[in-house]
Amino acid sequence: MDVHPLKALLQLQLGSDSYAVLHLPYILSALTAQSLLPSEHSTKWTARVNSLLQSKSPDARWAGLCLAHKTSVLSKSTMIECAQSWIGVALPVLSVREFIAMSAPTSSFPTKKKEPLPIMSASVRLLRVIFSAATDVPEFQRQVSTPNVSKFTAALIPLAEKHADTELQTLVLSTLALIIPLYPTLHRSLHSALSALSLGFLNGNPFKPPNLLLTRTASRLYAVLHFTGGKVERVPQPPPATEEPLISIPLNVDRLRCSVLVLCDLLKTTTHRPVQVPLGPLTKFALVLLSCKSDQKVDRHIDPTVRAMETAVTPQIWKMACDLITCLATCVAHHLSSSLARIVTCIAFQLEQRLTSSERSSFLDTLHVILEKCHPLHSTVIVNRLARAIVPLISVVLAKEPDARESDGDEVFNISRDVVCPTVDEGNALLSAFAVVRLVLQNPNLSPAMQSILCRIVLSVQLVLPQMSSASLSADPKLHPLLLQQVQNLSVELGAGSTCGMSRSLGLIVGASLGDSDLHRDLEVLLHPRLPPLVRSMPYIESLSLFRAEESQEESEMRRSLGLVPSSTPDVMIPEPSASPTAPRITNATPPRTIQSPSVTPAAEMPAAVLPPPLPRSTPEISTRDDRNIETVAVPVAPLPTRTVNPTPTVEIDMPAFVEEEEKNEEMPAIDLGSDSDSDL
Missing domain, CATH: 1.25.40 (Serine Threonine Protein Phosphatase 5, Tetratricopeptide repeat)
Structure with missing residues (x-):
């Protein structure tokens, strides 16, 4: 029993x-x-x-x-x-x-x-x-809750004000934030005390590091005070008592952080009546924070110590701006579209600068949210500028291949090898960059040349990642499968953009769907390419250049400006200009500096029967450097195909791509000029 x-x-x-x-x-x-x-x-x-x-x-x-x-x-x-x-x-x-x-009184206690x-x-x-x-039991509410809730709140307010333990203060503030919306009328008389309590934790403190959990809890409490029926407005704070920079700068930064927290919580809180959101002032405030520069010139004299402190807090101001813009895009959605061009321009400018991985990750996360929540950008200039700023961020994967001289498995014992993403922030920034690329490729105003470049880089990463070990990508073993899945899904989406592309990407779609929960969706799109209707323009297989000879002048110049130019090229067979055309000589000819970024079709548009072989170990590297201090990009290049019949220059393939079967070389038939139809006239 x-x-x-x-x-x-x-x-x-x-x-x-x-x-x-x-x-x-x-x-x-x-x-x-x-x-x-x-x-x-x-x-x-x-x-x-x-x-x-x-x-x-x-x-x-x-x-x-x-x-x-x-x-x-x-x-x-x-x-x-x-x-x-x-x-x-x-x-x-x-x-x-x-x-x-x-x-008892006589006790020893x-x-x-x-x-x-x-x-x-x-x-x-x-x-x-x-x-x-x-709260769903009326009788319990009438007999137990109503008589005691106001006593409970009145006891919590002095407990949070006078007690020195931050954990207890956080618990009290979170409890008040939970109880007030449930019993709003019982707290109407305590509105002033509750407002003073919450603002007391949002006034900044320059003498000790801010307790983020306590500040966020106080901000959530302040955001629910409107349930009591009182007016919720930010009380203007007096200026600091001293102009000493060591006190005023941390104090103002802390107050600014608290203000952004309060604004975000007020935007997220629920209301029982329509509320007008001052979108114009909020957007202007966010743009001012976003446009802050550490090297901004001023006319007056500035103490070097003060300038150093202001420069140190500039990344924090950028983070506040990103948080506010993300909250605005999430809460007001397409209503932010009128200011989208200015916001994206500011973010694109910041991405063009030298940033740390955490700063870059914040900008990319914000960019992903606003591009997903708002209407598409209508400016071709801004879309292409944003794409140009993201190209170096996603091509960094191609620059960190294992050494070609190493044999299989040797990279595990090479402790001096470079890692693509040494930190967690760099890995998050890489994932965010590919998420932004997906949204940028969906924009109809993206130029064909930039669209081709992005698609070919995505394909190159799709080909390189399966051959790259997880340790060479990041110390975090979870990053490699996440990035591979993201790039693979993007390649499948590119391949599903047209019927022609889908017919050539059957192998990739099926292979990607085997480990994906969206197998039925992909197969449905493959079987019924007209349903659902496509709402974006995707490149056809014919529009993507596979060789440098097929590139347009615009695309070549754009890739050269992005810094994806080869630093060296292998020797090329060039015929000697002599009377004997069959006597070639090998010269170290230096071809014109043309771009060497992925010059192939998207992986989703590749035929299943001609998937690319593993990269050869003797892969040359293409070292590129952007004028904006962009890191060197080493792009793996497939071996050059050789022809043994005619001494003509070989065709160089820019990126690892599938090699089509070469046609047999046939002699061009002689043209009989006498058989021209005009000769009989």
Whole structure:
């Protein structure tokens, strides 16, 4: 016969107060909603919890509060039944921090003592559950919640103001932010006190590092005060008492951070009536923060120390601007489209500068949100400038291949090899860059040349990643599969852009769908390419140049300006200009500096039967450097095909691509000029 869980706990772990404290972690983990269903042991359980709550020992009272909280979470019926008695124990702990002991005056115990911090925290958690878990029971609300909620809030306000423990303050502020929307009318008289409480934590502090969790909790509390019916507006703060830069600069930066937090929380909060959002001033404020530059020239004299401090806080201002713009794009969506061009221009300018990986990741994440939430950009200039700024970020994968002189597996023992993404921030920036590329390729205003460049780079990464070890990409083993899946999905999307491309990308689509949960979707698009209708223009297979000879002048110049120009090329067979055309000589001819970025079709448009072979180990590298201090990009290049019949220059393939079967060389038939039809006239 199985023993009831409550019976076993009551007999063993709860046999005494000391046992209850000692075995409390096990008891809390063993309790389940099934064990607290009504039974013959339920009454004994609640009686044991009440006895712990009335114990003279602080640790036993703490154990009783924890058990009451766990019981309230798992059993709503038990909580409703015992709520009145539990409130009578927990609420006085918060209302009167020093209480008279229940011992006799002649006892050795002191007549007054402070409640320990764990008991205060456990009391707040218990009352929080009691007042928020039974809002759907009108009778409980009328008899229990309504008379005690205002007392609970009035006790929490001084507790948060006077107590020095930040964890307790954070718990109190989060509890108030939860309770106020549930009982708005009961807090109408406390609106001024609650506003002063929240603003007290949002006023900045230049003397110690900000507690981000405490500040965010205070901001969420301030954002729900409008439920009480009072006006919620930011009270103008007085200027700092001193103009000392060591105090004023950290103080103003902290206040600015708090202001951005409050604005974001106010935009995210729910309202029961329409509210006008001052989108123009908010956008202007975000653009001012986003356009901040550390090397901005000023006419007046500036102390070098002050300038160094201002330069140090510039990345923090950029992060605040990104957070505000992300929140605006998420909350107002397409209403931000009127300011989208200015925002994207500022972000593109920042991406063109020398940034750290964390700064670049913030800009890219913001860019991804606004491009996804807002209408497409209508400016061709801005779209192409943004694409040019992202090309060096996604081509960095092609620059970090293992050394061609190493044999298989040697790169594992090469501790001096370069890693593409040494830090987590660089890995996140790379993932965000490819996410932005996907949205940029969907823009109809992207120029064909830039569209071709992006598609070919995506294909090159698609070909290089499976042959690259996870350790050579990043120290985080999760980055390689995530990036490979993202690039593969993007290649499939490019291949599904036209019927011609889909017919040639069957192998890639099926291969990508084997490990993807969207198999049915991809096969449906493959079987019914006209459903759903395409809402974007995608490049056809014929529009992508496979060889440098097929490039347009515009595309060649654009790639040269992006810094993807080969630093050296292999020797080329050039016929000697002599009377004997069959006597070629090998010269170290230097061809014109043309771009060497991925000059192939998207992987999604590749035939299944001619997938590219593994890259050869003797792969030359193409070293490119942008004029804007962009890192060197080494692009793997497939070996040059050779012809043995005619001494004509060989055709160079720019990136690893599938090699089509060469046609047989046939002599050109002689043209009989006498057979011209015009000769008979």
